[in-house]
Amino acid sequence: MLADYKEDIYHCLKCGACRTAFQAYTPICPSGFQYGFDSYYAIGRVDLARAVLEDRLAIDAEVMRRIYSCTSCGGCDEQCNPAVGISPLRIIEAFKHQAIEKGLIPPEVRDFLKGLQVHGNPYLEPSDERGRWAEGTPLESYSDQDYLFYVGCVGSYDERGQGLARTVGELLQSGGLSFGILGNREICDGNEANRVGERGLFEFLATHNIELFRELGIRKVVALSPHGFHAMKNDYAKWDAGFEVAHYTQILQAQVRKGSLRPRNRLEVKATFHDPCFLGRHNAEFEAPRFLLKSIPGLELIEMDRNRRNSFCCGGGGGNFFTDMIGSGVRSPSRVRVREAVDTGAEVLAVACPNCRNMLEDAVKAEGLEDRLQVRDVAHLLAQAVGVRDRGHP
Numbered sequence: 001m002l003a004d005y006k007e008d009i010y011h012c013l014k015c016g017a018c019r020t021a022f023q024a025y026t027p028i029c030p031s032g033f034q035y036g037f038d039s040y041y042a043i044g045r046v047d048l049a050r051a052v053l054e055d056r057l058a059i060d061a062e063v064m065r066r067i068y069s070c071t072s073c074g075g076c077d078e079q080c081n082p083a084v085g086i087s088p089l090r091i092i093e094a095f096k097h098q099a100i101e102k103g104l105i106p107p108e109v110r111d112f113l114k115g116l117q118v119h120g121n122p123y124l125e126p127s128d129e130r131g132r133w134a135e136g137t138p139l140e141s142y143s144d145q146d147y148l149f150y151v152g153c154v155g156s157y158d159e160r161g162q163g164l165a166r167t168v169g170e171l172l173q174s175g176g177l178s179f180g181i182l183g184n185r186e187i188c189d190g191n192e193a194n195r196v197g198e199r200g201l202f203e204f205l206a207t208h209n210i211e212l213f214r215e216l217g218i219r220k221v222v223a224l225s226p227h228g229f230h231a232m233k234n235d236y237a238k239w240d241a242g243f244e245v246a247h248y249t250q251i252l253q254a255q256v257r258k259g260s261l262r263p264r265n266r267l268e269v270k271a272t273f274h275d276p277c278f279l280g281r282h283n284a285e286f287e288a289p290r291f292l293l294k295s296i297p298g299l300e301l302i303e304m305d306r307n308r309r310n311s312f313c314c315g316g317g318g319g320n321f322f323t324d325m326i327g328s329g330v331r332s333p334s335r336v337r338v339r340e341a342v343d344t345g346a347e348v349l350a351v352a353c354p355n356c357r358n359m360l361e362d363a364v365k366a367e368g369l370e371d372r373l374q375v376r377d378v379a380h381l382l383a384q385a386v387g388v389r390d391r392g393h394p
């Protein structure tokens, strides 16, 4: 609740540092850039939180639009925390939690949560079809292997996400990793429920996963999505989860390093890499995906100005991948980002997250850039270079 963050809220200097990535001299807040008003930046959101805390403002639809269009990208924290010492993102997420507690949630968020509560996934698909993505693959059910390969809701139900899950599975297997999958036994990791402030549902999903993993003796997890990776690595800790979690790019990096995966086929392409917020800024993993790209013969990696800690969110975080509270248009972050990628001269925009891939691929279409830029996950590029059957890329 906001009262828990009173000190931080009053500590905001109104300096506006949260608007800009100073190291790159460029906007860092996707919703603020899209709408141009302070109330869509952390500076204004913290001010709204103060007004609510002091009973000067009611949480209405206009306030909620400003709060829920925050993508939890962490760009504001990156600027504010070292300079001022507070986390505006924690305040914004507490704001969302307060709205949920008071039953004041936007219809888009309510529908997303209802789907999750009733069906166990935001796609409203039956839970007994969760494991269908793996049909026709040689991937095995988890029994007592070293790792669990956890694919999450996007990897289980989204067509493009399923393709990525199959390709990553094939790569991990080719590299000799001992792992299994949960199929229909898997449930949502809860990260997006947590990000929109539904902490009760998040706790239910997290503790269910922790108990299941304990029961099955799972000690190590490799996650497909940076979102699930983030939740399990950081937010599950409060229930003493007791398992290690890695993102798939980290495991693939180890496999390439030790030579169990060998990228031999040349890919003569110029590629740029978009850091996913929940892998990069939130978890400081910037190098594993870049290592994989650089290991591909012929691939030239060009950086966008906004990279690593100063990366610019695709707009899909904070539940926006499902709720789209941030909205579309030419200034939407995914469209801004693909224009930025094209400006580098790259032909491929590489990603390491199923959500980023969909957001950016759709933006390429909206911008009419299909003949100039392809969005490809690092895993699909690596599969091509290694010669592993790519079960995902069309």
Ligand code: SF4
Residues within 6 Å of the ligand: 011, 012, 013, 014, 015, 016, 017, 018, 019, 042, 043, 046, 079, 080, 084, 086, 088
């Ligand atoms: S949230 Fe932090 S960076 Fe933004 S205005 Fe307040 S003190 Fe400055």
Ligand code: SF4
Residues within 6 Å of the ligand: 028, 029, 030, 031, 032, 040, 041, 042, 045, 069, 070, 071, 072, 073, 074, 075, 076, 077, 089, 092
């Ligand atoms: S987390 Fe991202 S979208 Fe939200 S206020 Fe901070 S910079 Fe803006």
